Each structure stands twice: as C-alpha cells, then as structure tokens.
Amino acid sequence: MGGLADAAARRLRSNPGAVAAAAALSAILVMTLLGPWISPNDSRTLDWLHIAARPGMQSSHWFGTDRLGRDLFVRTLAGTRVSIAIGLAASVISLLVGVSYGAIAGYIGGRTDHLMMRLIEILSGLPLIFFVIFLTVIFGRSDYLLFFAIGAVGWLTMARIVRGQTLSIRQREFIEAAIASGAGTGRIILRHVVPNVIGPVIVYATLTVPQIILFESFLSFLGLGIQEPGASLGTLIAEGAGEMEAAPWILLVPGSFLAVLLLCLNIFGDGLRDALDVKEG
Amino acid sequence: MIRYFFTRLAGAIPTLLIIITATFFLMRAAPGGPFDQEQTLPPEIVANLQSAYGLDQPIWTQYGRYLKSLLHGDFGPSFKYKDFTVTELIGLGFPVTLQLGVIAMILALGLGIPLGTFAALHHNSAADYATMSLAVVGIAIPSFVVLPFLGLLFGVYLHWLPVAGWEAGSVRHLALPVIALTLPPLAYIARLTRGSMLEVLSSHFIRTAFAKGLPLRTVILRHALRPALMPVASYLVPAVASIMTGSLVVETIAGLPGIGRYLVQGALNRDYTLVLGMVIIYSTLLIGMGLLVDLLYAWLDPRVRH
Amino acid sequence: MVPTLSVDRLRISFSYRSGSVEAVDGVSFSIAPSECVGLVGESGSGKTQIFMAAMGLLGRNAQVSGSVRFEGNELLAADASTLNRVRGSQLTMIFQDPMTSLTPHLTIGTQLAEVMVTHLGMPWKDARSIAGHMLERVHVPEPKRRLNQYPHELSGGMRQRVMIAMSLLCEPSLVIADEPTTALDVTIQAQIIELLRAVRGEFGMAVVLISHDLAVVAGLADRILVMYAGSVVENAIAEELFKHPRHPYTAELLKCMPSVTGPRLDRLPTLAGQPPRPGETLEACPFAPRCPRAADRCRLERPRLEGSSTSQVACHFPLA
Numbered sequence: 024m025g026g027l028a029d030a031a032a033r034r035l036r037s038n039p040g041a042v043a044a045a046a047a048l049s050a051i052l053v054m055t056l057l058g059p060w061i062s063p064n065d066s067r068t069l070d071w072l073h074i075a076a077r078p079g080m081q082s083s084h085w086f087g088t089d090r091l092g093r094d095l096f097v098r099t100l101a102g103t104r105v106s107i108a109i110g111l112a113a114s115v116i117s118l119l120v121g122v123s124y125g126a127i128a129g130y131i132g133g134r135t136d137h138l139m140m141r142l143i144e145i146l147s148g149l150p151l152i153f154f155v156i157f158l159t160v161i162f163g164r165s166d167y168l169l170f171f172a173i174g175a176v177g178w179l180t181m182a183r184i185v186r187g188q189t190l191s192i193r194q195r196e197f198i199e200a201a202i203a204s205g206a207g208t209g210r211i212i213l214r215h216v217v218p219n220v221i222g223p224v225i226v227y228a229t230l231t232v233p234q235i236i237l238f239e240s241f242l243s244f245l246g247l248g249i250q251e252p253g254a255s256l257g258t259l260i261a262e263g264a265g266e267m268e269a270a271p272w273i274l275l276v277p278g279s280f281l282a283v284l285l286l287c288l289n290i291f292g293d294g295l296r297d298a299l300d301v302k303e304g
Numbered sequence: 305m306i307r308y309f310f311t312r313l314a315g316a317i318p319t320l321l322i323i324i325t326a327t328f329f330l331m332r333a334a335p336g337g338p339f340d341q342e343q344t345l346p347p348e349i350v351a352n353l354q355s356a357y358g359l360d361q362p363i364w365t366q367y368g369r370y371l372k373s374l375l376h377g378d379f380g381p382s383f384k385y386k387d388f389t390v391t392e393l394i395g396l397g398f399p400v401t402l403q404l405g406v407i408a409m410i411l412a413l414g415l416g417i418p419l420g421t422f423a424a425l426h427h428n429s430a431a432d433y434a435t436m437s438l439a440v441v442g443i444a445i446p447s448f449v450v451l452p453f454l455g456l457l458f459g460v461y462l463h464w465l466p467v468a469g470w471e472a473g474s475v476r477h478l479a480l481p482v483i484a485l486t487l488p489p490l491a492y493i494a495r496l497t498r499g500s501m502l503e504v505l506s507s508h509f510i511r512t513a514f515a516k517g518l519p520l521r522t523v524i525l526r527h528a529l530r531p532a533l534m535p536v537a538s539y540l541v542p543a544v545a546s547i548m549t550g551s552l553v554v555e556t557i558a559g560l561p562g563i564g565r566y567l568v569q570g571a572l573n574r575d576y577t578l579v580l581g582m583v584i585i586y587s588t589l590l591i592g593m594g595l596l597v598d599l600l601y602a603w604l605d606p607r608v609r610h
Numbered sequence: 611m612v613p614t615l616s617v618d619r620l621r622i623s624f625s626y627r628s629g630s631v632e633a634v635d636g637v638s639f640s641i642a643p644s645e646c647v648g649l650v651g652e653s654g655s656g657k658t659q660i661f662m663a664a665m666g667l668l669g670r671n672a673q674v675s676g677s678v679r680f681e682g683n684e685l686l687a688a689d690a691s692t693l694n695r696v697r698g699s700q701l702t703m704i705f706q707d708p709m710t711s712l713t714p715h716l717t718i719g720t721q722l723a724e725v726m727v728t729h730l731g732m733p734w735k736d737a738r739s740i741a742g743h744m745l746e747r748v749h750v751p752e753p754k755r756r757l758n759q760y761p762h763e764l765s766g767g768m769r770q771r772v773m774i775a776m777s778l779l780c781e782p783s784l785v786i787a788d789e790p791t792t793a794l795d796v797t798i799q800a801q802i803i804e805l806l807r808a809v810r811g812e813f814g815m816a817v818v819l820i821s822h823d824l825a826v827v828a829g830l831a832d833r834i835l836v837m838y839a840g841s842v843v844e845n846a847i848a849e850e851l852f853k854h855p856r857h858p859y860t861a862e863l864l865k866c867m868p869s870v871t872g873p874r875l876d877r878l879p880t881l882a883g884q885p886p887r888p889g890e891t892l893e894a895c896p897f898a899p900r901c902p903r904a905a906d907r908c909r910l911e912r913p914r915l916e917g918s919s920t921s922q923v924a925c926h927f928p929l930a
Contacts, residue, residue, distance in 0.1 A: 040437075145319070149590065150545040152552065153583055156571040160579045161330060237446050244448045244553065245568055257448075264452045264557055268460050274452050282445045289444040508710040515665055515705075516725050516776070517698025520690070526724070527713045606715055606760045 034298040041294025044287040051284060055104045064094035075270045087272045089262060098259065099277050103284065105255040109173060110236035116174040117235070118228050121181025126220070128182070129189025140186070143179050151176055151238065159247055169239075169248055176238045177231035184227055188220045226296045233288035240281060256281040312598050316591045323587045324374070327580055328367055374584070390581040393566055398585075401555065401562035405547050407482050412489040412543065417536065419490075420497025421524065427502060435494065442491025448553040451484035455557075468559040481554045488550065489543040493536055501532040530604045537600045544593045548586055612682045613640040614784050614816045615664070620676035622659050622668070630673070633659045635840035637676075638915070643783065646810060646817040648827030648848070650863065651837035652885055657820050661786045665703055666693045681783060699729040702777035706789040708769035712761035718745075718772055719757030725779045744775040747812075748805060767798035774805060784816045791826060799826070806830060825867050828852070836860050839885050839896035846921035856921065856928040858901045895926065903927055 035041055059065070064084065070092040078087040078095070086095035128139040155172040162168055201214075242248035243257025256277050263274025423435045458465045458480060465479050504510060505528060513527045551564040559565075563582060570578035602608045622634040634656040641647050651657045662668050664678045664685055678685045680701055685693065697703075705711045713721060722744065723737035732740075738757060745753035748771040761769060770790060777785050787806060791799035807830055810817055821827050827834060834851045836844040836859065844857040855861045885896070895901070898908040907926050915924040 145322075149323070149583075149587060150549050152549045153567075153586055156567060157327065157330070157579060157583055159571050160574050160576060233444065241446060241448065241549075241553065245556065246572060260449060260452070264448075267452055267456055271456050271460065274456065278449045278453060282449050285444045285446070286441060289440055293440065508705065508707055509713040511667055512705060512711045512773075513713065514667060515697055515703045516728070517694040517696065518724065518728055519694060522724070522728070526716070530715045604715065607762050 031298040035294055038294045038297065040290050041298075044290035044294065047283060047287045048291065051103065051280070051287075052107075055100050055107065058100040059097055062094065062097050064097050069093060075266070075273070077270075078272050078276075086276045087270070089273050090266060090270070095273065095276050098254065099256075099280055102254050102256045102259045102277055103280050105253065106236050106239060106257070106281070106284070109170075109239050109255065110232050113170065113173040113235045113239070114177070114228060114232045116170075117176060117178040117231060118181060118224070120174070121178035122185050122220070122224060124178070125182035125185025125187075126189050129186035130193060132190070132193070136186070136190075140183075143182060147179055152241065155242065155247065164247060169242065172242070173235055173239050176235050177227075181224065181227055181231065184223050185220050188223060192219050222299045226292065226299055229295050230289070230292040233285045233292070236281075236288070237285060256284075309595070309599060312595055316595055320587060320591055324371075324584055325367070327583050328370060390577050393578065394563060394581060394585060397561055397563035397566050400560055401551055401564055404478065404481060404485060404551055404554070404560070404562060405544075407478070408485040408489070408547050408550075409543065411482070411486045412493055412547075413536075415486075416490045416493030417497050417533070420494040420499075421501050421529075421532075423494065423498040424501035424505065425524075432498075436498065439491040439495045442487045443495070445487075446553075447484045447488065447550040448557065450487060451480060451554055451557050454480050454484060468557070477558075477560075481558045481560060485547055485550045485554050489546050492539065492546075493543070496535045496539055497532060500535045501528065504528045504532040507531075534601070534604055537597055537604060540597050540600070541590060541593050545590060548589070611643070613679075614643045614645070614681060615818075616640040616677075616679040617660065617664075618677040618679075620660060620663065620678060621674070622656070622663055623673050624669075625671050625673065633840055634663075637837075637840075637842050639835055639842060639845055641784065641816050641818065644814050644816055646819065646830055646832045648824075648831030648834040649818060649820045649837065650822065650824050650827055650834060652822055654839075654885060655837040656840040657837050658788055661703065661788065661818065661820070665697050665701065665786070695729075698725055699780035700783050701786075702780075702782045702784075703786040703788065704770070704773045704777050704790050707793050708766050708773055709793065711773060712769060714761055717758055717760060718764070722757075722772070722776055722779065725776060729780050741775070741779070744779055745772070748772075748775045748778075748809070750775070766794050767801065770794060770798075770802055771805065774802075774809065778809065778813060781813065782815050784818065786818045786820070788820045789822070790819075792821070792823075803830060824863050836863070841896070841924065842915055842922075843897065843925065844921075844923045845915065845917075846923075850921050854921075854929070856917075856923040857897075857925050858903050858929065859897050861929055895924075 062085070064070075070084070070088060072092075073084055073088050074092045075090055076084055076088045076092075078085060084094050084096065086099060088094055089098070124139065128136045151172065154175075155168075158168055158172065201210075239248055239255060240257030240260070243255045244261045246261070248255065248257055259277035260274065260281065263271075263277060266273045419435055423432045426432050455468070465476055510523060510528055513523045518527075548564075551562060552568055553564075554560070555562045555564040556568055563585070566578060567582045569575070570582065617640065618638050620634055620637045621632070623630050623632040625631075633654075637656070637660060639647075649657045649660075659668070660678075663672070663674050664680070666685065666688070668674065674686055676686070680696060683692075683696070685696070712718075719738050719741055722741035723732075723734055726732045726737040726740060727734055730737075742753045742757055745756055750756055750768055750771050756764065756768075756772075761772075764772065774790075790806070791802050794802065803826060806817065806819070810830075817830070819827055819830055824834075828848070831848050833845070833847050835842050836851075836857060838859050844851065844855070844860045846856070851860065852864065855864055885900075893912055894910060895904070895908040895913050898904040901908065905927065911926070913924045913926050915922050917923055
C-alpha cells in the first residue's frame with residue numbers, strides 16, 4: 024500500500040498542471056484565511072464615500088467596492104471562504120453517505136444490491152437542480168434544505184464506484200478468510216473493504232468538491248442558496264452580473280476567483296486520477 | 305429492432321408515472337399553501353380560491369383530476385400569473401428554450417466530436433495538449449460565470465453582440481447564450497471522443513482496415529467512428545440534463561423568455577402548478593432522450609440488437 | 611528477376627519511457643515470386659514485427675532502419691498514398707485473431723467490397739457480387755447470406771476464411787499469413803491450412819506463413835526461415851531443413867514436434883531455459899545459454915548467416 028502511494032505521489036509531482044493547480048489552490052487558501060487581517064476593511068461596512076469604486080491601490084479598497092460601498096476584496100475572500108467551507112463539509116457528507124451505501128450494496132449483494140442500485144438509477148435520472156427547485160417550492164428556502172441538496176451532489180457516483188469495487192473485492196480470498204475466521208459483516212467492511220477502495224474514492228472525492236462548490240454557487244446565483252447577509256461566490260457573481268455595464272469589476276473579481284478555484288480543483292483531480300491510474304467506473 | 309424499442313418504451317412509462325405521482329403528492333403534502341405568501345386574505349376568499357383551484361377535494365380526487373387534465377395537455381392554472389394557464393406559459397416559453405437547447409446540442413456534437421478525433425489523431429502533440437487544456441476550462445467553469453464574462457467582453461467592451469434581451473428570430477441575441485450553454489458539453493464530448501477514439505484506434509479491426517490500404521479518412525469515418533461514439537452516446541442524456549440546467553441560468557441572465565426562466569421564477573414565487581408542470585416536461589424530455597439513446601446504441605453496435 | 615520481397619539489414623526497436631527494446635536485429639532475406647516461405651520462431655523472436663514494418667503498421671514508438679523492398683519499391687520510407695496503393699491489393703496480410711480482426715458494425719459484404727472499391731475503383735454492386743464469388747472459393751457455405759451478416763454471426767473458422775478471401779480480392783503478389791491458425795480449434799486449423807494450400811495452387815502468389823509451430827509450416831512451405839531472438843538463424847529449403855537441420859535450435863525444434871508415426875514418447879521434449887528478453891543485445895550468439903553445443907567462441911562472437919542459396923545458417927558450429 025505504501026509503495027503504491029509513493030509511486031502515485033511521484034507521478035503527481037511530475038505532472039506540471041497538477042502541481043501548478045495545487046500551488047494556486049494553496050495560494051487561494053492562504054489568501055482566504057489571512058486576507059481579512061491584511062486589509063483594513065471588513066465585509067459589512069458600507070463606505071458611503073467610495074460607492075462602486077474602481078479597484079486600485081490609492082484607496083484602501085484594492086479590489087474596488089460594490090453598489091453599497093462594501094469592500095470587494097474582503098467580501099470576495101469571505102465569499103470564497105463560505106464556498107470552500109460548504110464545499111468541503113458537503114463533500115464529507117456525500118463521501119460518507121456514498122461510501123457506506125456503495126459498500127453495503129456491494130457487500131451484501133443479491134436482491135438488496137439490486138434494489139439499492141435501482142434507487143440510484145432513478146435518482147440519477149432527474150438533474151438535481153430540478154429536484155432542489157421542487158423542494159424549495161414546497162418547503163421554502165431553508166439552510167437545512169440547502170445543505171441536504173448540496174450533499175446530494177456526488178454521492179450517487181461515489182456509491183456506484185464503491186459498490187463496483189466492493190463487488191470485485193468480495194470475491195477475493197482474504198475476504199473468505201476473514202469470514203472463515205468469524206469476523207462480523209461490519210468489521211469486514213470496515214477493516215477489509217474500505218482500505219482497498221480508498222484509491223478511487225480519493226480521486227472521486229477530489230472531483231466531487233468542485234462539483235459541489237459549483238452547485239452551491241449555482242443555487243446561490245439563482246437566489247435559492249445562501250441568503251443575505253451571508254454571501255458565497257455565487258451570490259456575489261449574481262450581484263456583479265447586474266452591475267456589469269457600469270462597474271464590471273464587481274463581476275470580474277468573484278467570477279475570476281470562482282473560475283480559478285474550480286479550474287484548479289478539476290486539474291488537480293484529473294492529475295490525481297492519472298497518478299492513481301483510476302479508470303472511469 | 306422494433307420490438308426492442310417497444311420494450312424500452314413500456315419500461316419508460318411507469319418511470320414517468322412514478323415521477324408525476326411522487327411530485328404531485330409531495331406538492332400537496334407540503335406545509336403551507338400557495339396563497340400563504342400573499343398578504344393575509346380573509347378566510348372566505350381563501351375558501352373560494354381553494355374551491356376554485358380544487359384544493360378542497362379529497363387528495364385522490366385531485367390526483368385523478370390532475371392526471372385526466374394531463375392527458376389533455378392541461379397543466380392547470382398558474383398560481384402566480386393569474387391570467388395564464390401553465391400550458392399557455394409553457395407554450396410561450398418552450399420554443400425559446402428548445403431553440404437554445406437544440407442549437408447548443410448540435411454545436412456541442414458537431415464541434416466536440418471532430419475536435420476529439422483531431423486530438424486523438426495528433427496524440428501527445430502540442431495541438432492535443434492545447435485542445436485538452438481548453439476542454440478542462442470548458443468543463444470546470446460554469447455557464448453563469450462564462451456568460452457574464454462573454455457579455456462583458458463582446459457586449460460591453462467590443463460592442464459586437466447584445467448582452468441581454470430577446471427578439472424573435474434574432475441570431476445576435478442568441479449568440480452569447482448559445483456559446484455559454486454549449487461550452488461545457490462540447491468540452492466534455494471532445495474529451496470523451498478523444499479517449500474513446502484512442503482506444504478504438506489501437507484495436508485489431510482498425511489494424512486490418514489500415515492493412516487493407518484504406519485511406520485514413522475512410523478508416524476513421526467508416527471503421528473507427530461508430531465504436532468510438534459509444535461513450536458519447538452514453539453521455540447524451542447527461543448532456544441534455546446539463547443543457548437544461550444551464551438554460552435556467554442563461555435565460556435568467558440574458559433575459560430570455562424561456563421555460564427555464566419561468567421555472568426559476570416559479571421556485572422563487574412558490575408557484576406550484578407551474579413548477580409541477582415544468583418538472584413533468586423536463587422529465588418527459590429526459591426519458592424520451594433516454595429512449596432515443598437506446599435506439600442509437602443499437603445502430604452503433606449491431607451486437608446489441610440480437 | 612526481381613524478388614517479390616527483399617528485406618535487407620532490417621532493424622526494429624521500440625522506445626518506451628523506461629528505455630528502448632530491440633525486437634529485430636539486422637535481418638536479411640528475400641522471397642521469390644510464387645515462393646512459399648515459412649517463418650518460424652517463438653513469440654518475441656521478431657517474426658511478426660518484420661512484416662508489420664513492411665505493411666507500415668508499426669506504432670509511433672518504433673524505430674526502423676534498413677530496407678524492405680516490395681517488387682523493387684522501397685516500403686519503409688514510403689508515404690501514405692504510395693503505401694496504400696500496395697497494401698491490401700498487391701501485398702496483403704491475414705492476422706492471427708479472426709475474432710477481433712473484423713469491424714463489428716459493418717457487414718461482411720461491405721468489408722470485402724470496400725477493398726475493390728478502393729483499389730480498383732469498382733462500383734459497390736459489382737464489388738459485392740465478386741466478394742460473394744470469392745466467399746464461395748474459400749468454401750464459406752451460403753455465401754450470399756453471409757454478405758449481409760455481421761462478423762459476430764460467424765464462427766472463428768468462417769471469419770478466418772473471410773479474412774483469407776479479403777486478402778485475395780485484388781490478386782496479390784504476396785500474402786502474409788501471421789499465425790492464421792493459432793486462435794482456432796485444432797480441427798479447423800487443418801482446414802485452414804488446406805485452404806491456404808488450395809488457394810496458393812489456384813492463384814500462384816507468394817506466401818509467407820508465420821508460425822511458432824514447425825508442424826503448421828511443414829506441409830506448405832518451399833523454404834523455411836528460423837528466427838531466434840530477433841535474427842534469422844537458419845534459412846533453408848524445406849526438405850533440407852527437415853532432413854539435415856544445421857542450427858542446434860532448429861534441431862531442438864524438430865525434436866519437439868510430436869509425430870504420429872514416430873515412437874511414442876513418455877515426455878514431450880522441451881527446450882530448457884528461455885529466449886533472451888527483447889532488448890538484451892549481446893555480442894554473442896543469442897542461443898548460447900540454451901545450446902547443448904555451446905563453446906567459448908559462442909559466448910564471445912556473434913555468428914553471421916552464411917551458406918549457399920539452398921541452406922544458410924548462423925552458427926559457429928553448425929550440425930553437419
């Protein structure tokens with residue numbers, strides 16, 4: 024197991040795109056965490072003297088301000104923080120749900136597996152956004168709904184992959200040995216199945232994070248996500264789109280951040296997939 | 305072949321029915337009614353509205369009535385746009401969205417497949433890397449970032465194309481939305497085609513085709529293309545879903561009067577019947593697409609037919 | 611008289627990320643018109659690569675030097691259109707794996723007819739009709755029906771007959787048959803060899819029959835080339851080779867051929883050891899480690915192919 028990790032790390036390091044992406048991601052992360060301390064502004068203050076000001080070094084508003092005079096630098100960084108936080112948290116949830124679901128289905132097999140996979144098939148049918156819109160209409164906008172919806176992105180693919188891997192592993196001898204030695208089902212799944220599935224899981228988890236961030240931004244952009252005064256990159260972009268002709272930087276700053284964030288996550292995920300040599304399930 | 309199609313059709317109808325039923329009952333079971341958003345109305349008026357919309361009947365009756373009206377193509381009245389029925393709204397918006405979506409799909413396939421093939425043929429060259437890098441960009445960056453950026457570049461700075469607005473039959477107004485909508489599936493299809501084409505090109509039957517002295521164009525078009533397109537065929541349904549999703553945002557930003565925009569409005573206004581109707585339309589489209597793809601598989605690979 | 615195929619000092623190596631591997635190490639021979647040559651060797655001996663190079667089918671990571679002339683014209687540096695004029699019409703190849711060598715989504719008729727449409731400019735209808743006749747000649751039952759079927763509807767033996775038919779459509783001067791029977795049942799193997807013999811009698815073209823099995827080659831070849839680790843170690847007319855093999859490897863191969871008429875053996879004779887992995891070039895005889903007759907000279911000096919027109923051998927101490 025250790026040898027595989029070393030080989031993979033080496034392959035990853037020799038991939039210039041992945042390395043650059045990782046560097047950019049770290050930079051963004053650092054900026055997000057430290058930025059607010061560097062700037063003299065905060066994200067709530069309305070600076071009436073500098074409404075929709077251009078970016079520049081002269082005033083303290085390096086990235087300019089928005090329609091209400093809020094500093095764009097701090098606001099964007101805050102928005103990035105929100106997007107990343109939601110992305111990671113929801114990814115973890117979708118990871119846990121997906122892996123458990125897939126492992127159980129793959130391990131138990133038979134009718135249970137069949138039924139569980141049927142459910143996934145049906146759920147894959149409709150694009151998630153419609154489902155979310157539908158639920159929003161019924162239950163109104165709530166943060167719980169948002170979280171649930173966002174977590175629902177990606178667990179389907181994860182479950183499918185884990186189930187596929189579990190099925191093939193189940194045949195192998197060491198599982199039979201474990202069963203013969205009297206180990207319980209739960210223990211077997213945890214101790215034997217999971218470590219062997221780690222590779223593809225890591226890759227798809229990494230690729231799920233940008234999907235989730237994208238989905239959350241999408242919802243926020245449409246007005247179905249994070250509500251005021253909290254803001255994620257999606258909300259900021261929506262604001263910016265409205266001000267496009269007069270003050271383009273209000274769009275460009277958060278838009279570029281989101282674009283770079285998603286791009287780097289995707290490139291890194293692809294690099295990871297190549298390094299671990301995982302094929303599409 | 306025909307029998308294969310009808311078996312699949314028979315399987316699709318129950319799925320659709322399940323979706324319709326599930327959405328219907330979920331809607332009715334939801335807390336709050338469609339009128340709760342408005343200013344508080346006197347109870348008699350509420351009762352009148354309820355009976356006018358048939359909401360005071362037992363739920364099974366409502367279900368039955370809904371199904372019946374569905375068969376007549378009647379989705380019921382819109383709760384928000386009081387003067388319109390959902391059917392009318394769909395009638396207004398659907399052609400716009402359809403235009404947008406069909407053009408995007410055609411472009412995505414028509415450009416993506418050749419691009420992917422080109423990249424595969426020039427494997428590991430600068431052109432290959434360039435194309436694939438662009439593909440990553442297309443896949444990663446969402447349409448609601450791309451469209452405003454494009455609008456900024458081509459609309460505000462260069463003044464070549466209008467940023468928003470709609471005129472029936474105007475190509476200029478469609479240009480930017482179509483581009484934004486096409487990019488993600490185009491990038492994905494290019495990538496899929498490249499990978500698949502590379503695999504197919506290394507198979508034995510392609511070696512035979514070359515050994516027969518067939519020119520490269522013939523080998524690609526007659527022998528390699530159909531097997532290479534299998535993954536693309538599998539992707540068609542997600543592609544349509546992606547375009548549907550993208551159209552929500554693109555129509556909203558560009559102010560296009562399509563059903564995507566209605567759906568978003570419907571969600572924000574809690575317009576039950578509208579959303580219900582939209583969900584049914586979209587589901588039907590996707591299921592229909594699924595059936596078409598099954599037919600496509602049979603054409604691409606004769607082994608499937610037997 | 612111009613030989614149909616003339617190979618001169620052909621070297622093929624493949625480059626990988628981990629280094630390069632030499633598959634064919636300076637091979638020279640020629641094939642006369644209408645001659646049937648058997649090319650025998652273990653897998654990895656380079657026997658297939660020679661003809662993949664001739665047909666221009668090697669991958670991009672292959673480095674080829676030397677010369678391969680077909681009816682006097684150099685094939686190796688030829689551009690695509692020149693090569694395409696020759697291959698599939700005058701110079702054709704039958705591959706080892708009939709199960710995967712035909713395009714799954716095209717009918718047999720289309721795959722046969724396109725050869726004539728491309729090379730002879732024939733209209734499709736005529737081409738299909740001629741294809742039907744050719745299927746008859748290779749003894750495919752119900753040829754008209756087969757034309758409209760897909761490869762997966764035919765058995766392995768029938769697919770190989772189709773491949774043979776495909777190679778004959780434009781009256782080639784040379785047909786290369788690369789292990790045509792290896793992937794088939796034993797009973798079908800005999801039928802295919804018989805077919806090749808009949809076809810050769812009818813059409814009179816030169817044939818190269820590549821195999822790892824001397825027995826397959828025995829009935830058909832006029833002349834036999836034995837290859838080992840990327841070079842030709844013996845090149846003799848068939849009779850000579852079987853009666854008086856000169857290279858120790860050839861002798862061992864002959865011993866390994868089970869014979870129906872000979873004495874019943876308790877154990878099949880095998881050759882100890884393994885051939886050198888491709889890429890291990892030595893300044894020594896490649897067969898030395900396994901040769902029962904190896905001496906010091908064999909480990910220090912590479913033997914060269916020498917001899918008369920009927921029998922050549924690359925050995926320092928050939929058998930009498």
